[in-house]
Amino acid sequence: MSHGTQYVVAAYAVIWFVLMLYVAVVGLRTSRISRELELLARLVERRKADEQAAQAEGQASSSPATRP
């Protein structure tokens, strides 16, 4: 490899490495966000299920058949 070619390769390598690194960082951030979103969705589902269970329990306790 000639003296000049080494510099050209170095310059292009730095440019594309940094741009790809930025894309990788953005990709990592995106996966973190999607993980958090999944967690929140699961939490919402669980809350909804808890609320429904509490509602059903409330209805069951207020119905005449279950009164003493």
Add this chain to the structure above:
Amino acid sequence: MTDLAVRLRGKGSALWALVAAVLSVVAICGVFLVAPEDADQGIIQKIFYFHVPIANTSLVAFGVACVAGILALRTRSPRWDEVLTASIGIGLLFAGLTIVSGSIWARASWGHWWRWDDTRLTTYLIIILIYAAFFVLRSSVEADRRARFSAIYAVIAFASVPLSFYAVRIATSFIHPVVFNSHGANLPDSMLVWFIVSQAAMLAVFIAFLLLELTQRRTESSLRRLRLALDA
């Protein structure tokens, strides 16, 4: 509506990323396989095809931040604060790449990594320092005044960009080559066409990065709101 905007922006960034990738591949192939070698500098001149477009794109990014700053001051919308912050961040990334690729080119052709007596280099470095200071100062301002302060800073800081160009024009001696002057491009068409393709590629990379950054910021703030609502 916000969800739709985020989704559209996400699709937009993917489309621009595709455009940027295609243009970059075409530009690299054109620069190395089609564009003629410079008679004076030889293969070293190939650095020019990405060094100058990256430098121009960094200045475009600072210009976008300035326009977003004006719109932020007029509308007081947090959306423009997001745009100007993201744009300055990406502009700094491109400016850093300009300095590194320029230093490699300078070392290859002048034998020095840096020349303090060159007006274009030092004024460009000053521009970088001004914009780097933006993030330091932004983080030190109270949250309620942060957007307004950032907008004013982005508008004032942009004054350093044309100042850099005028400094080069009035300088009596500088070593940095000036390819584009008031008479047009000092390049043959066979080189100019690949320079234009490289420039288009870098602008597409900037737009893709900006849209991606904005989508992430918007999604992150939606997540934060959602978390707060769930905790309440």
